[in-house]
Amino acid sequence: LDPQYFEAWVNRSVPLNALKRYQEACTSCEKAIALRPNDAQGWLNRGIALNGLQLHQKALHAYDQALTLRKDYAEAHANKGATLQELERLEEAITQYQTVRTLNPEMRWVYGSLLYTQSKICSWDHFDVELQNLSSMIMEGYQAIQPFPILALTDDPALHKVCAQSYGDANYPIQPSLGAIDRHVSNPRVTIAYFSADFHHHATSHLIAELFELHDKSQFRVIGFSFGPESKDAVRERLGNSLDELIDVRSKSDLEIAQLARQMGIDIAIDLKGYTQDSRPGIFAYRAAPIQVSYLGYPGTLGVPYIDYLIADATIIPKEAESYYCEQIVRLPHTYQVNDRQREIASVTMSRSSLGLPETGFVFACFNNNYKILPATFDRWMRILKATPGSILWLFEDNPLAAKNLKIAAEQRGVQSSRLIFAKRESLPVHLARHAYADLFLDTTPYNAHTTASDALWAGLPVLTLMGQSFASRVAASLLNAIGLPELITTTPEQYEARAIELALQPETLIAIKAKLAANRLSTPLFDTPLFTKHLESAYQQMYERY
Structure with a gap:
C-alpha cells in the first residue's frame, strides 16, 4: 500500500531476524535506511541481521552508524558489545556493556554479560559484590544473565534453575502452531536424531564421534541435524560417514526444522546444545519429536516444559537434587559422558x-x-x-x-x-x-x-x-x-x-x-565406549517403550 513506509520496512526486519532469514532482514533494513538514512533504528536492525550472517565487521559498522546518530542508544551499545565479544575483542566489549549499565541498568542480560566478559579476562574487581547483586536480581525475577554464564559464576543449582526458567520463558516459550504431535506407530527401528551446531572440529564431536559409529543400526536409525557452520574437516567427514543421514538445516527456521523432523518421523530428538553458543532451543519449543532429550552440551536444566529428559548419572544428580531440574532424570550406570577411544595422542618429541x-x-x-x-x-x-x-x-x-x-x-x-x-x-x-x-x-x-x-x-x-x-x-x-x-x-x-x-x-x-x-x-567404564553405547541405547529404548 505504501512502499515509502519506513516503519514497516524497519519493523519487518525484526521477525525476519527472529526467523533467521537474515539476508531478507538485511534487504528490509536497506530499504528503511534508503528512506531515512539518519534514523538509528534501521542501522541497529541491519547490524543484528549482519551479525546473524556472521558478517561481524559489517555488523560493527552498522552499530557504529547507529551510535553516530544516537550516542545514548543502549540497544546499539549492547549489540555492539555482543559482537565484539564474538570477535574476542573483550576489553572493547566490556566498555560497551559498562556504557549500557549507565544508560539503562535494567536492560535484559547486560548485567550478567558484563560480569561474564570480565571473568573471561580474569578481571575480578568487586567480583563478590557484583555476584551477590546478580544473584539477588535473578531471584527477584530480573532477566539479568543468560543461563550458560551463570553456571561458571555460582554453584547454586536453585539459582541456575530460576535463571533457565526465566530465559526459556522469555525467549523460547512453547510454540503450539504445529499442533499436538501424532502418536507414532511402533517400528522395529527407533529413529533418533541428534541436533547440534558442532558437527565439526569441536569438543562435543570429539567426545561423541565413536558413539555414532557404534550405534546399533539394526535397532536405531540415526540422523544428524546440523545448524552450525559449513565444514569439510576430518571430524565432519567421520560423523557424516557414521550417521544414516547428516542434514544441513542452517538456512531453515526453527519452525521449518521442527516440521522436517516431524515429516521424517523422528521418535527421539536429542539436543546437544542446550543454552550454549549457536544453540537453537526454539526447534524443540515446536515439539520436533514426541520425545525430546537434553544431553551432553549443556550441564544443567533448560527450565522448559518441552524437554522431557535430561541424561545424567548418580554422581551428577543425586536423588535429593532432582528438584533443581525441570526434566525427568535419566541416570546412566557409570557416567553420563560419552568418550571416544580413538582420540589420537601425537608421537612428537617435546621437552620441558x-x-x-x-x-x-x-x-x-x-x-x-x-x-x-x-x-x-x-x-x-x-x-x-x-x-x-x-x-x-x-x-x-x-x-x-x-x-x-x-x-x-x-x-x-x-x-x-x-x-x-x-x-x-x-x-x-x-x-x-x-x-x-x-x-x-x-x-x-x-x-x-x-x-x-x-x-x-x-x-x-x-x-x-x-x-x-x-x-x-x-x-x-x-x-x-x-x-x-x-x-x-x-x-x-x-x-x-x-x-x-x-x-x-x-x-x-x-x-x-x-x-x-x-x-x-582401558579396563574401567569411562573409556569403554561400547558399554556406554549399550547403556545409552537401553535408555532410549525405555523412553520409547514408555511413550
Whole structure:
C-alpha cells in the first residue's frame, strides 16, 4: 500500500531476524535506511541481521552508524558489545556493556554479560559484590544473565534453575502452531536424531564421534541435524560417514526444522546444545519429536516444559537434587559422558624447555578455559604454590589479557608471576601429548573440567577436583568415579588444597595414583565406549517403550 513506509520496512526486519532469514532482514533494513538514512533504528536492525550472517565487521559498522546518530542508544551499545565479544575483542566489549549499565541498568542480560566478559579476562574487581547483586536480581525475577554464564559464576543449582526458567520463558516459550504431535506407530527401528551446531572440529564431536559409529543400526536409525557452520574437516567427514543421514538445516527456521523432523518421523530428538553458543532451543519449543532429550552440551536444566529428559548419572544428580531440574532424570550406570577411544595422542618429541616449562619442579596444570577460574579458585592455587617450593602452574592461555591479569593477581597474592606458565592453543593430538609433562591437573569450581578432564585422564594425567552442588561442578567427580579414582574427589576447599599439597610433596603417592590410572584407563567404564553405547541405547529404548 505504501512502499515509502519506513516503519514497516524497519519493523519487518525484526521477525525476519527472529526467523533467521537474515539476508531478507538485511534487504528490509536497506530499504528503511534508503528512506531515512539518519534514523538509528534501521542501522541497529541491519547490524543484528549482519551479525546473524556472521558478517561481524559489517555488523560493527552498522552499530557504529547507529551510535553516530544516537550516542545514548543502549540497544546499539549492547549489540555492539555482543559482537565484539564474538570477535574476542573483550576489553572493547566490556566498555560497551559498562556504557549500557549507565544508560539503562535494567536492560535484559547486560548485567550478567558484563560480569561474564570480565571473568573471561580474569578481571575480578568487586567480583563478590557484583555476584551477590546478580544473584539477588535473578531471584527477584530480573532477566539479568543468560543461563550458560551463570553456571561458571555460582554453584547454586536453585539459582541456575530460576535463571533457565526465566530465559526459556522469555525467549523460547512453547510454540503450539504445529499442533499436538501424532502418536507414532511402533517400528522395529527407533529413529533418533541428534541436533547440534558442532558437527565439526569441536569438543562435543570429539567426545561423541565413536558413539555414532557404534550405534546399533539394526535397532536405531540415526540422523544428524546440523545448524552450525559449513565444514569439510576430518571430524565432519567421520560423523557424516557414521550417521544414516547428516542434514544441513542452517538456512531453515526453527519452525521449518521442527516440521522436517516431524515429516521424517523422528521418535527421539536429542539436543546437544542446550543454552550454549549457536544453540537453537526454539526447534524443540515446536515439539520436533514426541520425545525430546537434553544431553551432553549443556550441564544443567533448560527450565522448559518441552524437554522431557535430561541424561545424567548418580554422581551428577543425586536423588535429593532432582528438584533443581525441570526434566525427568535419566541416570546412566557409570557416567553420563560419552568418550571416544580413538582420540589420537601425537608421537612428537617435546621437552620441558620447548613447552616453556622450567627443567625441574612439580608441574600443576589446568587447561580449562580461563572464565572458569574464579578468584576463590585462584586463591587456593596460590596457597598450593606457596606450600610446594619450586612448583609451577601451567595454564591454558585463552586470551593474552587473561594471562596478563592472572600474572598480576599472582604477584598480589605473594607468588612470583614467573611461576605461571601459559600454553597456547594446539591441535588436539599435540595438546594431548603435552599432558605428559604435567604432574597433576588442578580442576576449577563451580564449572569443572568436562572434556578437558577426559582429555587429561585419557593422556594419563590425574585430575584433582572439588565437587560442588550443581551439575557443572560434579562432572569431574563423575569421570573419576567411572575410572576408579574416587581418592581424587574432594568436597571442601580445605581438602582440595591439602590433597594437592600432599601429592606434590609425596611423590610415591602420586606415582601409585598414576599407575592406577594407567591400569584403569582401558579396563574401567569411562573409556569403554561400547558399554556406554549399550547403556545409552537401553535408555532410549525405555523412553520409547514408555511413550
